[in-house]
Amino acid sequence: MKKSRLILMLLALFVSMTSFAQGILGTVIDENGEPVIGATVVEKDNPQNATITDFDGNFNLKVDAGKMIAISYVGYITQEVAAQNGMKVNLKPDDKVLDEVVVIGYGVQKKSVVTAAIAKVSSDDLEGTAPVRMDNALKGLAAGVNVTSSSGQPGAASRIRVRGIGSVNNSDPLYIVDGMPIEGGLDYINPSDIESIEVLKDAASGAIYGARAANGVILVTTKKGKMGKVSVNYNFSQGWQTAWKHRDVLDATGYMVMMNEGLVNAGQAPRYTDPYNVTTNTDWQDLIFNDNAPVQNHELTLSGASEKVNYYFSLGYYDQEGIVGGNYGHSNYNRLTLRGNFNFNVFDVTKERNWLNKLDVQVNLSYARVKNTGLDVNSQWGSEIGSALSIPPVIAPYVTGQDAQDQIDYYSSTYPEEYVPMYGDNGELLNIPGAGFNEMANPLASFQLPATNYWSHKFVSNFSATLGIWDGLKYRVSYSTDMSFWGNQSYATPYWISPTKHRNYSSASMESDRGTVWQLENVLSYDKTFGAHTVNVVLGQSAFENSGWTLGASRNNLKDYNKPWVDAATGLAADGDRDGWGGPGVKHTMSSLFARLSYNFDERYMFQATVRRDGSSRFGTNNKYGVFPSVSLGWNVMNEKFMKQTNDWLNNLKVRFSWGKNGNDNIGDFRYTVLTQGGNNYGFGMAGGEKEITSSKASGLPNPDLKWEESEQYDFGVDFGFLNNKVTFTFDWFKKKTNGMLKDMNIPSYVGESKPIGNVGDMENSGIEFELGYKFNISDAKFQIKANASYLKNELIKLGNAAGFDTYDNVSNLGNISRAEAGEPFPYFWGYKTAGIFQNWEEVNSYTKDGSLIQPDARPGYVRFVDVNDDGMIDDSDRTKIGKGTPDWTFGATFNAAWKGFDFMMFWQGTYGNDIFDATRRLDLNAINLPSWFLGRWTGEGTSDKYPIYIQGDATNWQASDLYVHDGSYLRLKNIELGYTIPEYITKKAFISRLRLYVAAENLLTFTKYWGFDPEISSSATSCGVDFGVYPQPRTLRVGFNLSF
Secondary structure, eight states: OHHHHHTTTTHHHHHHHOOOOSSEEEEEEESSSBTTOOEEEETTTTTEEEOOOOTTTTTEOOOTTTTTTEEEEEOOOOOOEEEOEEEEEEEOOOTTHHEEEEEETTTEEEEGGGOSOEEEEEHHHHHHOOOOTGGGGGGGSSSEEEEEESSSSSOEEEEEEEESOOOOOOOOOOOEEEEEESOOGGGGGGGEEEEEEEEEHHHHHHGGGGGGGOOOOOEEEEEEOOOOEEEEEEEEEEEEEESSSOOOOOHHHHHHHHHHHHHHHHOOSSSSSSOOOSSSSOHHHHHHOTEEEEEEEEEEEEEOSSSSSEEEOOOOEEEETTBBGGGGGEEEEEEEEEEEEEEEEEETTTTSSSSEEEEEEEEEEEEEEEOOOOOOOOOOSOOOHHHHHSOOTTTSSSOOOOHHHHHHHHHHHSSSTTOOBBEEEEEEEEEEOOGTTTTTOOOOHTTTTOEEEEEEEEEEEEEEEEEEEEEEEEEEEEEEEEEEEEEEEEEOHOOOOOTTEEEOOOOOEEEEEEEEHHHHHHEEEEEEEEETEEEEEEEEEEEEEEEEEEEEEEEEOOOOOTTGGGGGBOGGGGGGGGEEEEEOOOOEEEEEEEEEEEETTTTTEEEEEEEEEEEESSSEHHHHHHHEEEEEEEEGGGGGGGGGGGGGTTTEEEEEEEEEEEEEEOSSSTTHHHHOOOOOOEEEETTOEEEEEOOOOEESSHHHHOOOOOEEEEEEEEEEEEETEEEEEEEEEEEEEEEEEEEEOOOOGGOOSSEEEEHHHHHHEEEEEEEEEEEETTTEEEEEEEEEEEEEEEEEEESSSSSSEEEEEEETEEEEEEEETTTSSSSSEEOOEEEEEEOOOHHHHHHHETTTTTSOOTTTEEEOOOOOOOOSSSSGGOEEEOOSSOEEEEEEEEEEEEETTTEEEEEEEEEEEEEEEESSSSOOOOSOOOOGGGOHHHHHHHHSSSSOOOOOOSSTSSSOOOOOOOOEEEEEEEEEEEEEEEEEEHHGGOSSSEEEEEEEEEEEEEEOOSSOOOOOOOOSSSOEEEEOOOOOOOOEEEEEEEEEO
C-alpha cells in the first residue's frame, strides 16, 4: 500500500517538501497505521489555508488550536476534527463505491451485488452539463446510450437509442419517473430536480418491465430532502447564444461565375455580363441568425428532513430565445416547473416489535407549463434555414424607390386578386425572389407571418404507502397519474411571399388535446440476511391505462386581426370556410404480474431471476399475453480468500452474465385487426341508367395471431477497481436480437386486399462498452476523470415483407435515399458509387463491358459511376450501400478539478463511423446558390477528380450517390465551466452558507470534417444523418451563481 502511494503521489511529495512554520503539527495514518502521503489538510471555513502531508504523513497548518480542519485523501472518508498540536488522524477507507446503491425496477441494490448491466448518471454528473431537457441529460454520460439531438431549436427533443436500433418500427426506450411510466412531454422535468438516472440496458435489468422494455428502460429518480436544518438554494444563470458556424456558400461573384458557366455548359447564353461588378452581395445566413440570443434560468429549492418528514420543493423558470427567428417570435421556449416531493413516517416502532412496525407515505407532485413557437428544423420544402442557403446573394432582402414600385406594379397586375405587399420591421418592402425558387422564399418575409403558439400543461402525481409487515417483509401500494393538456393556436393574415406561398384571406385555428395515464401497483417484497445468505423477493401486480381526447376548429375571414380567434371569424361551413374535428383517442390498457428473486452468498456469488407476464390491448385474441423471463449471475472474485494478497492494488473484481427476453408493445393500436373503408360504391342496372349504391369494405386482412416484438439479449460484464478504487473500469459485451418485428406479410398478391401485418422481421445489435473512472490528488488539488465509449454493430437479419427491402427518406428529385435490407445496417444510405471523373474522351470510350460503353451518354467532366453488378450498364440495380447515419462508436469524457475554492469542469462527447447525406441542394431549382466546394468542379483535364463539370439542370451527374455522403464523425467540447466558491467565513457574515460564481460555455468547440451547420442530425424516428438544412445547436456563453442559505 505504501509503495503504491509513493508512485501515485510523486508530484505531491515534491510540492510538500517545505520547511515547517509555526502552527499545528499533526500526522495522518491509514487503517494499517501507515502514513498517508499527500493527504489534504484544510481549515474548514477558509479553503485558502491548506497544506498536504509529507513522506511520513506529517503536516503543519497555520491555524489556531480548536479550529475545525478537514483531512481528505482519494479513496478515504473525509474527516473533520478540531485542530490540536501533535494530533494523529486515522483515515478510514471509503467503501461507498461498493456500498453505493443503484435504482433498479421496484427497488434498489448495492452496486457490489448488481448482476445486470446498469449505467448510472448522478446529479453530480449532470451538474455542469446544463441540459434543458431530461432526455438531453444522458448525452455522452452513459456507455451504450446514443443520444442524438433533433436540432438546436429551443426545447427540441432528442432521439435516444439504448444499445442500438431495436426495431424498424419504434425503438424508443421506456421512461419511468419516480415509478411512473411517462409516455410524452419529457420536458416537464427540470433536470436540476434529478437525483439520478439509471439506464437498464440488458434484458435482465429490464425484464421486470416486460412488454415495454425491449428498447431499454430509463429510470429517473428525483431529489429528496436531507437530514438537518432547512436548506434554501437559489441558482441563476444568464446566457448568450450564437451560431457556432455558418455554411460556406458562394458570394455574389462566385455565384454569377458559376451560373454563367452552368448555362454555357448547358448550351445557353450566360446571364451576367460582368460577374466582378458586384452591386448586391447579401449574406442571408447573417440575416436569419439571431446573434446573442438570450437564455435565462432561475431555480429555487427548499428542502429538509426530520425523523418524521422529508420534503423537497422546487420552482424552476427557463426562457430561451432561438438563434433562428427567435427575435421575430418564431423560435422561442418558455418553461415553468413546480415540484413537491414528500415522505411522511406515520409510525416507526421497529425497536419495539418486528410486525406491523413501520408505515411510510410518499407523495410526489409535479407540474410543468410550457409555451413555445417553432420553425421547420430540417426541411427541404422552403424552411427559413433552407431558403437562406438557397436564395442567391445577388438578391437583396428589401427593395426601395422605383424598384419597390416596380415590384408592386408587377405583382398587382399579374395577381390582382391575390397579391399583398409585405414590409419588414424597418418599413421597407420585402423583396420577392421570383417564380424560379418555388418554396424557397425570402426568410425575412416568412418571419413577418404570425407564429403558431404551442402550449402544454402537465400534472404528474405519485402516491404510495409502504408498510413493514414482518421482519423484512414489506407491502407497497402506489397510484400514479399523468394528466397532460396540450394544443396550439394560430392565425394567418393575407400575405404574398412567393408565387407558390401566398394567400388572400385570413383564418384562425385552434386545437386542444388531453391525455390521462394512470397506474395502480401492489408490490410485496421480502429482504432478509441469514448469516452469509441474503435473499430478496419481489412479487407485484400492475394495471395501466392511457386514454385521450382531441378537439379542434378552424375558420376563415377574421373580423379583427387583434382578435385572432375562431369565434371572431365569419367563415361558414357551407362555403368551406369553417371546419371542426374531435373525438376520443384509442385507449391503451395493460395488466401485469411480475416476480423477482435475488440471492447472494457472502456478497461473493450472486443470482437473480425475473419473470413478468403482461397483457396488452394492442394485440389480438390469440396473443394478448406474453411472458418475459431473465436470469443473471455474478461473482465477486475479490471476496475470495485467494485474492487477499492483491488488496494493495486490486480492490474490486466482479464478473457478470445475464440472459433475458423483453417485449415491445409500442406498435400502435389495432394492428391485429382491420377497419372499414368507404368509397367502394357499386352501380346496378344497364349502362347509363345504373343506380349507384354507397358501400364500404374491409381495408385489409386481419391477423389475430399478431404478438409482441420480442428482444432476446445476452450480456457479459467485468467490473474492476484499482488502488483503493481510485481507478475503476467496467467492460460489457452484449448481443441483442429482436424477433418478430412487424411488417406487411409476404402473401400472394392475388389475395386482392391489403396485406396483413405480421411478426416477420428480425434485427440484431451487438457491441462492447467501456467505462473508466480515475480520482487523484496533486498537492491540495483534487482531480477526477470519467470516460465511456461504446461500439455498436447493427444488422437487419430479415425484413420479412414481400419485396425483401424497404426505402425511406425521400429527397426531391433523388427519390428515397435510405434503405432497409437483410444483411445491412438499418437503415443505410442507398445510391451509386463513384470512381472519379472522366478526364478525356479516351477514358469515356475505354469504360466498356464486352465492347459496349457502360455510360454511353457520358463526356469528359462527367462522373464515372461504378457498375456494381457488372452488367455493362448503370441503372437502379447498381445502387448499393454508400454510408449509414448510425455511428460505430459513441464516447464521452468528463474532467473535474477543484483547488482552494476553485472548481473546473470540462465535458467532451462525440461519435465516430457515422455518415451524413447532405440533401440541402434542390436539383429542380436551377438558380439557387451553391456550396463553395462547387468551385472545385471539373473545368478541364486534371482539374478535379471528385466534382463533375457544372451544368445547369444537370440531374445525370447528381443522382443519389456517394458525392452527397460526408463523414459525420465529430468531437465536441459540449460543456466547460469554471467556478469559485467564496470562503464561508466571508459569506456567513451575510447569513449565506454558500455562494458560488461561475462562467460556462456550451458547444464551445466542435471538430468535424462535415461542412454543414451541425454534424449531429436526427432526421426521423427511423433515420439519422439526412441533412436538409438542420437548425444548428447554438454556442452559448453563460454566467451565473449558486446561492445557499
